[in-house]
Amino acid sequence: xxxxxxxxxxxxxxxxxxxxxxxxxxxxxxxxxxxxxxxxxxxxxxxxxxxxxxxxxxxxxxxxxxxxxxxxxxxxxxxxxxxxxxxxxxxxxxxxxxxxxxxxxxxxxxxxxxxxxxxxxxxxxxxxxxxxxxxxxxxxxxxxxxxxxxxxxxxxxxxxxxxxxxxxxxxxxxxxxxxxxxxxxxxxxxxxxxxxxxxxxxxxxxxxxxxxxxxxxxxxxxxxxxxxxxxxxxxxxxxxxxxxxxxxxxxxxxxxxxxxxxxxxxxxxxxxxxxxxxxxxxxxxxxxxxxxxxxxxxxxxxxxxxxxxxxxxxxxxxxxxxxxxxxxxxxxxxxxxxxxxxxxxxxxxxxxxxxxxxxxxxxxxxxxxxxxxxxxxxxxxxxxxxxxxxxxxxxxxxxxxxxxxxxxxxxxxxxxxxxxxxxxxxxxxxxx
Amino acid sequence: xxxxxxxxxxxxxxxxxxxxxxxxxxxxxxxxxxxxxxxxxxxxxxxxxxxxxxxxxxxxxxxxxxxxxxxxxxxxxxxxxxxxxxxxxxx
Numbered sequence: 001x002x003x004x005x006x007x008x009x010x011x012x013x014x015x016x017x018x019x020x021x022x023x024x025x026x027x028x029x030x031x032x033x034x035x036x037x038x039x040x041x042x043x044x045x046x047x048x049x050x051x052x053x054x055x056x057x058x059x060x061x062x063x064x065x066x067x068x069x070x071x072x073x074x075x076x077x078x079x080x081x082x083x084x085x086x087x088x089x090x091x092x093x094x095x096x097x098x099x100x101x102x103x104x105x106x107x108x109x110x111x112x113x114x115x116x117x118x119x120x121x122x123x124x125x126x127x128x129x130x131x132x133x134x135x136x137x138x139x140x141x142x143x144x145x146x147x148x149x150x151x152x153x154x155x156x157x158x159x160x161x162x163x164x165x166x167x168x169x170x171x172x173x174x175x176x177x178x179x180x181x182x183x184x185x186x187x188x189x190x191x192x193x194x195x196x197x198x199x200x201x202x203x204x205x206x207x208x209x210x211x212x213x214x215x216x217x218x219x220x221x222x223x224x225x226x227x228x229x230x231x232x233x234x235x236x237x238x239x240x241x242x243x244x245x246x247x248x249x250x251x252x253x254x255x256x257x258x259x260x261x262x263x264x265x266x267x268x269x270x271x272x273x274x275x276x277x278x279x280x281x282x283x284x285x286x287x288x289x290x291x292x293x294x295x296x297x298x299x300x301x302x303x304x305x306x307x308x309x310x311x312x313x314x315x316x317x318x319x320x321x322x323x324x325x326x327x328x329x330x331x332x333x334x335x336x337x338x339x340x341x342x343x344x345x346x347x348x349x350x351x352x353x354x355x356x357x358x359x360x361x362x363x364x365x366x367x368x369x370x371x372x373x374x375x376x377x378x379x380x381x382x383x384x385x386x387x388x389x390x391x392x393x394x395x396x397x398x399x400x401x402x403x404x405x406x407x408x409x410x411x412x413x414x415x416x417x418x419x420x421x422x423x424x425x426x427x428x429x430x431x432x
Numbered sequence: 433x434x435x436x437x438x439x440x441x442x443x444x445x446x447x448x449x450x451x452x453x454x455x456x457x458x459x460x461x462x463x464x465x466x467x468x469x470x471x472x473x474x475x476x477x478x479x480x481x482x483x484x485x486x487x488x489x490x491x492x493x494x495x496x497x498x499x500x501x502x503x504x505x506x507x508x509x510x511x512x513x514x515x516x517x518x519x520x521x522x523x
Contacts, residue, residue, distance in 0.1 A: 029488070041518035043442045046477070046488040048520035152522050206522040207492065211515060214441045214451055226521040233523075261523020309487065312499055326497070328520045331487065 017143050021056075022082035025049040025230055028332070036082075038144045038227040048328065049230045050270075051082050060279030064249065067280075072097040074132055074238040080274060081238070082231050083139040091167050092138055093160075095131030096238050098123040100246040100394070105362040110379055114253065114391040119243055120365055126187060127400035128321075128368070129264065130160035133235035137224035138164050140231035146222030149193075150174060152209040153225075154202045154260065154321045155184030156368075156399055161224055162191035173221070175205050180320060183403040201315060203326050229263075236264040240271030243394050244281050251275075251286050253391035256378045258370045258398055259290040259299050259344070260322045262329030269336045289387060290333050290344035291377035293317035293352060293369075299330045303344035308334055318349045318407050319369040321399060343386045347376035355379065356401065356408055366401030374398075433458050435508045437467060438515040446474040455514075460493060461504040463514055478516060488519045 017036045025034040029047025040049055056063050056079050063079065070076030074096030075088040088094070099120045107116035121129040134157070141149055148171040151161045158174040165172035172193030176185070177200060189195045198205045212218035213226050224232045244251055251272060257265040269288055275281045292300045295317025302310045310330030315323035327333070337344050347355070352369055355376035360366050367375070374395050381387035401408070416428040425431060437455050439447050447453050453471070457463035468475035480486050484504075491498045492515040498506045508514060 039442070041440075041442055041488065041520050044477070046442075046486050046518050046520070048488065202522070203497075204495075207490070207515070207517060210440070210517045210521050211438065214439075214444075223521075225523055229521065229523075263523040312497060314500075324523060326490070326499075326519070328488075328522055 018084045019082040019140065019143055019231070020084055020087075021053045021079060022051045022231075023054050024052040026052040036143075038140070038146070038222065040227055040229040051230055051234055053080075055080065055274065055278055057278070063278060064280055067245070074135060074235065077238055077241045080241065080278070081136060082234050083136060084143075087139055090139075090142070091169065092135050093125040093131050093164055093167055095124045095135050097242060100243060101363060101365060103363050103395075106359060106375070109358060109362050110382055110389070112382070112389040112393060114389060114393065117243075117247075117252070117392075117394045118359070118363060118365055119239060119394055119396050121239070121396065121398050122365070122367065122371075122400035126156070126159045126163045127403060128156035128160065129236070129239065129396075129398040130156045131164070132238050133232045134160040134164045134224055136235035137222065137228045137232035138168050138170075140228045141170065141222035141224075142168070144222065146220060147171060148173060148221045150209070150218070150221045150223045151225050152202065152206040152223070153188070154323055155180045155188070156321050156403070157225065158188035158195060159184060159191075162188050162193045162195070165193055166191040175209055177202050177205055177320075181404050181406055183405060187403065202324055203312070206324075206326075233263045233267050236267035237271030237274065239264070239396070240268045241275065244272070244275055247392070249281055251281050251284055252394045254287045254289065254342070254387055254393040256289045256291055256374045256381070256387070256393065256395045258322055258374050258396060259292050259327065259330075259333055260324045262290070262299060262327045262333040264398070265290055266329050266332045266336060269340070285341070287340045287342040288336055289342040289377070289381060290337055291374045292344065292346040293319035293322055293373050294346045294348045295319070296323045296325060297346035298325060299327055299333050300344045300346040302330065303334055303337060310334070318404070319352055319373050320404070321368060321370045322373060343381060345377045345380050345384075345386070347373060347380055351376040351380070353407055353411060357411065359397070360401070365397060367397040368399035368401050368404040369407050370399055371397035371401070372407070433508060433510045435463055435510070435512045435514050437463065438513065440516055440518055442518065443474055443477055443516065446471040446477070457508055459504065460491065460498055460506045460508055460514065463508050464504070490517045490519045491515065492517070
């Protein structure tokens with residue numbers, strides 16, 4: 001076994017906590033290390049804490065065989081996640097192992113010749129990628145003895161937390177902006193937990209949760225994306241693992257990833273680097289592109305301006321799952337896009353809707369607005385020359401279009417409403 | 433100008449475990465200086481070596497993120513609430 005992440009000063013790992021290969025928390029900014037605990041910010045510099053691992057260092061072929069023989073869920077990658085070895089035996093939603101759709105018709109429409117794939121995470125138990133991260137957070141919650149799961153959410157996460165808590169037998173109380181899409185509110189509430197609408201934006205909700213965590217009112221709660229965030233965020237690495245395994249254990253050349261907080265993009269990069277480090281894929285260059293909605297594009301704006309810090313914005317977009325005006329991992333997204341030779345781009349609400357239709361009519365995949373953002377940005381990046389159409393490209397769809405019906409309500413309508421007879425059908429002009 | 437400052441968990445070692453303390457000052461900068469006089473070392477956790485707000489700290493005066501207002505020069509009227517919050521949450 002070898003320690004992949006850097007060593008640093010600070011407390012030792014907590015020996016009584018069994019989270020598999022996770023051995024400590026490490027500050028991404030200053031490197032200070034802390035024992036495994038429900039903490040998320042460095043006590044010295046406020047930097048984000050990440051999991052430090054002892055990753056497998058044996059024969060990669062053996063690890064590969066072990067993974068391939070594992071369950072058809074993210075738990076096939078348990079040796080690379082902060083979860084106990086017997087995680088698959090515990091009550092959870094077993095997310096992941098979603099389809100990697102070879103999108104030949106979309107490729108033809110966009111002029112991609114090097115192979116285009118859509119990683120379709122609408123196939124998860126609550127129909128978004130959030131099931132991946134929540135499943136990891138649930139294991140941390142169990143390890144730390146929390147009995148209530150909570151979160152600040154733009155919608156998808158609230159549903160994922162509600163469902164995971166129900167399966168695990170935990171209480172849930174989730175916080176969302178009060179004006180979310182109906183589908184997301186229903187999906188959050190149906191699992192029987194408490195759903196609280198906050199009068200404000202997601203950033204207001206997030207601030208509220210950060211304050212609640214330090215107050216007796218929220219004592220003993222596991223906020224998946226606050227005090228459990230280091231564990232939770234690791235779940236996004238499984239997107240990278242699956243994409244590479246589904247491509248035949250090789251790295252894609254280019255990935256287009258949506259940006260809300262930026263956590264998913266940074267963890268996909270971390271996952272790719274880990275696969276290289278343990279020898280499961282051959283090392284070669286890859287480019288990561290970030291995708292935002294123009295109505296909430298603080299990272300894209302910073303990228304285009306050449307800044308390495310992100311100035312918060314007030315969101316105004318139909319892509320509500322990406323409407324985080326103050327993205328926590330924004331600076332790291334900028335670092336990764338620049339380091340890998342990618343870029344960050346944004347598209348208007350009209351372009352998002354058009355891209356949802358494009359993906360649906362070419363591949364039969366109905367994406368939520370975030371998927372419209374990645375497909376729309378892919379098209380824009382090809383047009384600008386930033387994305388090379390001759391290379392293997394993977395575009396992420398992180399959620400199901402049924403959750404954001406409002407976005408296409410006026411553009412996906414019946415072709416005709418007719419009386420039930422043949423003459424009426426012929427008159428409608430739809431006959432063969 | 434007396435204001436209430438909400439202290440995040442990771443800084444409560446400086447305030448004897450208190451979640452809220454009072455401080456004086458006409459601007460956020462003054463308030464942080466006064467806070468540091470009474471809880472020595474706390475300002476260095478919030479501000480970097482150049483005296484700017486650290487990259488991963490959010491500070492609110494009442495409901496306003498000071499990055500949307502005047503940053504450290506943001507006025508802190510009598511009775512205002514100041515919140516210091518780690519920025520790496522959410523998503």
